[in-house]
Amino acid sequence: MSDRNQAIERLLRARVNRSREVEGAECLSADTIAAWADRTLTARSREAVEAHASDCTRCQALLAAMVLTETEPEPARSFWGGPVRWLAPLAAGITAVALWVAVPEQQAGRDLDQRPQLSESEAQPARAVADEPAALEDASPPAAAVPQESPMAGADESVSAGAPSEALGGARERDATEQLANEFGSPGRGGVVGGEVQGQARLEETGAASEVARRSQAQMAKEPAPPAAEEVQNGALALRSSADVMVEQRAFADRLDRRLEVSTADDAVRWRLGPDGDVERSRDGGLTWSARPTGVGPDLLAGAAPTAGVCWLVGRRGTVVLTIDAETWRRLPFPEPADLTLVEASDGLRASVTTDDGRTFETTDGGATWTEVARP
Amino acid sequence: MGGCRLRDTIGYHLDDTLVERLHRRAKAGQWRLTVDRFGAALAASAESALGAFAPSRKEIEKYLHSLRLEDLALACACADGDEEAWEHFVREVRPTLYRAAGALDPTGGARDIADSIYADLYGLQERDGVRRSLLRYFHGRSSIATWVRSVLAQRYVDRVRAAKRVEPLGDENEGGLVLSVPCSPPDPDRGRYIESIRHAFGRALAALAPRERLRLACYYEQQLTLAQTGRVLREHEATVSRQLARTRRTIRADVERQLRDLGFSADELQAAFDSVVQDTGPIDLGEMLCKKPELDRSVSEEMS
DSSP: OHHHHHHHHHHHHHHTTOSOOOOGGGSOOHHHHHHHHTTOSOHHHHHHHHHHHHHOHHHHHHHHHHHHTOSSOOOOOOGGGSGGGGHHHHHHHHHHHHHHHHSHHHHHHHHHHHOSSOOHHHHHHHHHHHHHHHHHHHHSSTTSOOOSSOTTTTTOHHHHHTOOOHHHHHHHHHHHHHHHHHTTSOTTOOSHHHHHHHHHHHHHHHTOOOTTTTSOHHHHHHOOSOOOHHHHHHHHHHTSOHHHHHHHHHHHHHHHHTOEEEEOSSTTOEEEEOTTSOEEEESSTTSSOEEOOOSSOTTEEEEEOSSSSOEEEEEGGGEEEEESSSSOOEEEOOSSOOOEEEEEESSSSOEEEEETTSOEEEESSTTSSOEEEOOO | OOOOOOGGGOOOOOOHHHHHHHHHHTTGGGGTOOHHHHHHHHHHHHHHHHGGGOOOHHHHHHHHHHSOHHHHHHHHHHHTTOHHHHHHHHHHHHHHHHHHHHHHOTTTTTHHHHHHHHHHHHTOOEETTEEOOGGGGOOSSSOHHHHHHHHHHHHHHHHHHHHHHHSOOOSOOTTSOOOOOOSSSOOTTHHHHHHHHHHHHHHHHHTSOHHHHHHHIIIIISOOOHHHHHHHHTOOHHHHHHHHHHHHHHHHHHHHHHHHHTTOOHHHHHHHHHHHHHOOOSOOTTTTTTOOOOOSSOSTTTOO
8 A cells, every 4th residue: 555655655746736837927926925925915815825826836936935035934832922931031130130249249359369460451452452363364254244334244145255344444454553563473473463472572672561561471371362452563663663664654554545435415424445446335424434345356446426325436447336225236337448537426327437538438227338428 | 216106007096084194104204205105105005906806995994004004105215216215125125135045045046136136126227217116016015025035036936947948858747757667577558557547646636625736736846844835834834744644645545546437457556556656757778777766755654
């Protein structure tokens, strides 16, 4: 008998629903499928949907796709779903409060015993540097950092994938600091921590030392938190001639100065292009920036942002990229490999760009087609 | 920017007071959506959903109250080109869309569809100087995020189906089961058995209730798990399992009955079923070399 069951199973695998397919106008609309997924259909409409889908492979696939893309399946109801569910957080809260009342006094005493020499101002940067290696690890492969500002944190691969984030701006600045500090370190120790440890040794030699720098090497080996970056930088600079320092500072400033800023109609929203092709956006008038990687590299030369969400960027060899959601970029085709040095735009559809030899091209369809404007 | 041109097609006249009340409930003012404009969207939605039923005034009102009004207002504002609304939409819906694309194709194959949907939602295409946003087709019957997911699902499924159409003919023979070359000397009746059982099986399937066919399709054709199939049918997975087992028993009994009606003896009946079990599927020289058929999803766990 089990052979017969197997036969039916095999037939089902091979044949089910190949008997008839309905497509086209008869198929369920996106609106109906969405209503079905959100359970807002009436019982009659729901039956109609099921009846159609039972014979239509396309709509079966659609329903399956909706199920597969559901964010959270409906949770099964249990006794835990009632008022009881508040007991756990309530108990946890009470426990936390009790611990908070009972423990801090003892803990504070231990903390004071452990680090009596550190003043508050020193403790703060030390903690910052302790966090720094992780931040730099995140920033060095471009995929790791996620923009703070992005609503897609953790979900948007494109944002996180090419993409240094807001942290990268800081990481780049730290890179400059790191370069200065590492020049005094051993050649094999390029990391920030290594550089700082070496820099600290210099601090000891020059006598420009802080409480942290006065620790013995043995204590440093035990101490997980490296010294503050500012201290390292200051110590490093103390060993250099003033001319060298001037050169380094100029180079660092140039890196920052070469950022081209693009304002929008909204004063709070700004874009800026870095020399390495990095693109950043600020929503607070330039106080903080988050990366919006375009993937086109250091070819960008100019930008225009007619609205807070729309931004056109142009550059070398006919590079044109556009975002209409302030997040993802589309590279647009351009008829010539000319360097584009200027762009003006009125919205996400209409823009004109100027080539380095003075010609102007216009688009009114979001960059799908370009027309050269005749010169007067 | 032009948005939904709805007034021309509106057959319903909605009470002004009702529209104003819904306009307030939808907080449409935050997107600078006028009462008239929102009223047009409401009327279009009602006509789209109820047009065929000639509903009463009360039914229309009930329908309108059931809508996701805030999402409808947001969609209208986005379709009309309100940048602030668009930014809000992007913030709220974008994660859902990309998560859905990732769920459909973890290798990233659906990501480009999601991106193209964004362009269409924004309305990069113009007609007669008017931006045409896909959001014109959102009627508020679901959340806007679910609707966008549904649009993504449609495009993804259509692309997969289109790709299948251009694939070279493979193992799926539209005409029915593919006869393989048996290892043992061929049974002269084998073709007749398989053809008979195939017809009987088709009739048994057709006799099932739509819901039973949908359950089978989700499980076998769409390769959903029991739990996922249950989500389609709003059933617990244990119920799905039981129902599938019951349906298979029904099919088997129906096939046996039909074959008996055709005059099959008990031995012939068994031989017919055996023929199906022994079939190795597609004609493939490698497969023809005396391989036993493999069933990757055993029926034994659910069929006693």
